[in-house]
């Protein structure tokens with residue numbers, strides 16, 4: 496068993512992908528066509544061209560052609576799908592208190608998912624070790640060849656230099672600043688690896704759902720407050736330096752002199768994040784037995800209508816609403832999603848934010864705006880990581896890489 500080093504190839508040296516092959520692959524991946532005849536009909540390509548490209552893709556282990564069980568008059572039709580041998584995607588959503596890993600196939604279907612018990616403040620080496628071990632376990636359990644991981648994606652709860660694949664001056668994450676996370680992951684899995692901000696991945700995961708309109712703005716309210724922006728065409732908007740969406744340090748209306756971890760005072764993240772609410776109520780964030788103790792305890796108090804807890808949540812909603820109203824002016828999103836542990840608490844947060852946004856924003860910006868909470872809950876960053884990986888794998892460069900890769904025995 497050996498795998499090609501297509502992932503190491505200089506992009507400039509990769510062969511051009513034939514237009515016909517691209518079209519055939521797109522139709523099968525999107526599920527629009529499942530047979531040679533259908534591909535020919537939909538693409539307008541000659542049957543011989545379709546046959547040639549299908550044979551090539553089957554030969555490379557990217558597509559498979561199976562006999563369908565539903566026989567229509569005589570010969571059973573042969574059905575084209577992505578081959579399980581085409582590879583897998585490995586995703587890790589690393590958060591301060593709770594982390595998750597998952598593997599998915601190239602149709603984006605999650606094959607297995609598990610929490611990883613490692614603290615982010617243990618440093619990048621320990622976290623990468625734990626995440627890698629768990630991902631390799633999942634691959635083995637699902638019978639997937641670790642040498643055929645096509646892309647690794649890791650989400651981190653801090654500003655990320657997307658090009659370099661490392662965290663940039665994160666707070667509460669000793670050892671992570673500038674550490675070459677993507678490079679290390681790429682070495683371990685012998686595959687391209689990317690690192691992204693957790694709110695970006697959450698936003699991508701939400702935008703990937705059916706019937707969700709873009710542009711989309713996703714606000715993650717957790718230890719801090721961050722935002723992910725998805726453009727109309729479904730891409731993450733990162734800004735000039737990758738810092739777009741780092742909204743937790745915008746000054747809150749009622750910010751006063753509350754000190755933020757960034758050194759400034761009055762940041763909305765220091766006032767209205769999940770962590771800030773827990774601190775205000777004297778609830779510990781985590782205990783030895785339960786890393787998410789704070790989230791559970793707050794949820795209980797809100798469910799019991801505990802007045803101080805409900806009041807704290809409503810106040811936070813108002814502060815967040817003020818910042819979000821400003822962002823709605825700026826970006827004019829079609830969908831606004833609230834995520835993180837607070838968004839799962841009854842409707843107080845959602846209705847509080849809605850009230851301020853509708854009151855503050857102009858009718859033109861809110862007429863068609865949907866304000867909602869996450870559909871995927873705590874899994875949205877995993878789904879976003881899968882979406883990001885698929886964008887790369889089925890890009891021109893990604894397909895070229897798959898084509899130059901050796902076909903393994905697996």
Ligand SMILES: [Zn+2]
Pocket residue numbers: 743744755756757758759762764765
């Ligand atoms: Zn700050």
